Amino acid sequence: MNFDEEIDRVGTHSAKWDKMEGIYGVSPEDGLAMWVADMDFRPPEVVQAAVQRMADHGVYGYFGNEGPYLDAIEWWMRERHGWDVPRDGVFTTHGLVNGTGLCLDAFTEPGDGVVLFTPVYHAFARVIRAAGRTVVECPLVQDEAGIYRMDFDAYDAAMTGSERMVILCSPHNPGGRVWSAEELRAVADFAVRHDLVLVSDEIHHDLVMPGESHTPMPLAAPDIADRLVMLTATTKTFNIAGAHIGNVTIADPELRRRFAARMGAMGMSPNSFGMHMATAAYSPEGAAWVDELTGYLDGNRRLFDEAVNTIPGVRSMPMQATYLAWVDFSGTGMEPREFTRRVEKDAKIAVNHGDTFGTGGGAFLRFNVATPRARVAEAGARLQRAFGDLQ
Numbered sequence: 487m488n489f490d491e492e493i494d495r496v497g498t499h500s501a502k503w504d505k506m507e508g509i510y511g512v513s514p515e516d517g518l519a520m521w522v523a524d525m526d527f528r529p530p531e532v533v534q535a536a537v538q539r540m541a542d543h544g545v546y547g548y549f550g551n552e553g554p555y556l557d558a559i560e561w562w563m564r565e566r567h568g569w570d571v572p573r574d575g576v577f578t579t580h581g582l583v584n585g586t587g588l589c590l591d592a593f594t595e596p597g598d599g600v601v602l603f604t605p606v607y608h609a610f611a612r613v614i615r616a617a618g619r620t621v622v623e624c625p626l627v628q629d630e631a632g633i634y635r636m637d638f639d640a641y642d643a644a645m646t647g648s649e650r651m652v653i654l655c656s657p658h659n660p661g662g663r664v665w666s667a668e669e670l671r672a673v674a675d676f677a678v679r680h681d682l683v684l685v686s687d688e689i690h691h692d693l694v695m696p697g698e699s700h701t702p703m704p705l706a707a708p709d710i711a712d713r714l715v716m717l718t719a720t721t722k723t724f725n726i727a728g729a730h731i732g733n734v735t736i737a738d739p740e741l742r743r744r745f746a747a748r749m750g751a752m753g754m755s756p757n758s759f760g761m762h763m764a765t766a767a768y769s770p771e772g773a774a775w776v777d778e779l780t781g782y783l784d785g786n787r788r789l790f791d792e793a794v795n796t797i798p799g800v801r802s803m804p805m806q807a808t809y810l811a812w813v814d815f816s817g818t819g820m821e822p823r824e825f826t827r828r829v830e831k832d833a834k835i836a837v838n839h840g841d842t843f844g845t846g847g848g849a850f851l852r853f854n855v856a857t858p859r860a861r862v863a864e865a866g867a868r869l870q871r872a873f874g875d876l877q
Contacts, residue, residue: 487775489527489782492858495519502526502854506836517834518857518865523659523810525725525856529767530775533724536766540759549758552578558768559733563718566773567691569702575736577745578756582689582717582732583609586653589715589734590617592748593683593741599649601682603636605840605847607659610687622649623845626661632814633804634661636669638676645680652682657690657700657807660843660852664698664806667706674707674714683741685715689732692723692776694807695784704737711737715745720764723776725856731760783809786855786862793866798876800869809856816849818876825873826851833868 495503496514502522506512510521528534540546556573563569579585586609594600596618602610604623611621624641626634654673657664665673677684686703694700703714719732736742766772790811791802799817815825822841829835829851840850855862870877 487527487530487778489779490858490860492860493526493528495526510830510836512830512834512836517836518861518868519836520854520857520865521836521838521852523722523808523854524727525809525854526858526861527725527779527856529724529726529763530772532766532769532771532775533726533763536762537759540762546758549756549761552756552761555761555765558765562768562773563702567700567702567705569704571735572737575742577734577736577749578761579732579734579749580754580757581721581727581730582687582719583613584730585717585732585734586610586685586687587613587617588745588748588752589683589685590614590619590651592745593715594619594650597648598651599646601641601645601649601652602844603654603658604844605660605850606653606655606843607687608838608842608844610653610655611844620648621844625846628803631804632801633806634658634663636672638672641676642679647680649680649682651685652677652680653685653687654703655687656703657688657694659690659808660810660812660838660840660847660850661803662805662808662810662812664694664700667701670701670703670706674703674710677713678710683713683715684710685717687717689717689719689722690808691718693780693783693809695787695805696781698806700807712741713738715741720767724763724767724772726760726763726767729757729760729763731757731764782859783856786857786859787811789859790853790855790862790866793863794869797870797873800873809854811853811855813851813853814849815851818873822848828872829869832872833865835865835868 502519503514506519560571563571599620599622600614601622614621629635691700716735721727787805794802801814803812838852840847
């Protein structure tokens with residue numbers, strides 16, 4: 487796969503490239519899109535071939551026979567993650583934001599508290615509030631190495647008894663943190679202490695840097711199946727987010743019954759394109775592509791970090807997973823408005839604003855480095871120039 491190929495996505499209905507001028511004032515003509523979490527790479531050939539077979543056939547009817555699709559999920563999770571998926575507990579949703587909304591609908595009531603370890607993926611809070619539930623923020627803390635840790639003494643003290651669910655982002659977005667098995671066990675114990683349904687969003691679990699190892703929650707805490715809901719997908723891994731397909735996997739029969747009831751009430755059924763693409767992706771060919779991808783992303787991560795960490799007062803959090811660099815500008819002494827202006831107006835880079843990720847994110851910006859390496863190098867050079875007066 488030639489990840490260095492620069493593919494022009496402007497004018498293709500790409501949210502990442504075609505919406506950035508309206509939102510950030512950064513023109514795609516001379517700007518860099520480093521915000522929306524999709525990659526500027528084509529998916530593996532095995533996925534492209536599956537779509538081509540559908541086009542060649544030319545009839546796009548309802549999808550049937552989920553057997554091969556479930557086989558592919560079982561194979562992938564067993565071979566890549568050591569997790570034996572409960573086949574009868576796999577639900578296919580319209581992506582994982584939709585899956586999160588269904589979990590809120592199935593397992594909580596209006597007014598209930600939902601715990602988030604912030605800063606964290608902004609869609610969680612948006613969906614929670616839209617559902618009439620209450621966001622309960624448990625801020626992460628940074629250790630001496632600059633990576634996030636959890637403070638369960640503080641979190642326990644903050645609980646009021648109105649909380650019914652906790653959502654974990656594992657690996658963590660935006661911090662790029664791979665939680666250890668011990669940390670995952672602590673999250674599970676927290677959920678048990680406060681009688682919370684634990685929703686573990688593991689959409690980035692395949693995008694782990696060389697030398698790091700992700701542990702699925704069912705392996706870290708096998709005794710909490712009665713309260714665990716797993717969210718996984720092919721979409722981030724293989725850059726097929728537009729397929730809007732995800733899996734909610736539930737081992738417990740009662741939780742499974744409640745979730746199935748909500749899906750049934752909404753008349754949900756799968757998108758055939760997404761089903762064919764996911765089935766093709768979860769394959770030996772797809773696995774080889776992911777191994778090549780993560781090596782390339784590791785190179786991009788290193789290049790980007792080397793550039794931004796030379797800017798006085800600027801520090802990129804060590805990225806253990808994902809392709810999202812979480813950059814701290816607090817050491818510059820600038821207000822968020824000023825360092826954001828420099829990034830967007832001077833460097834002409836569209837990025838996610840840290841405050842949208844919740845408490846603890848205000849001094850940060852999130853940069854997507856899943857783009858050809860030449861663009862990453864250009865972004866680093868632009869940032870160095872934009873903050874050149876600090877040198």
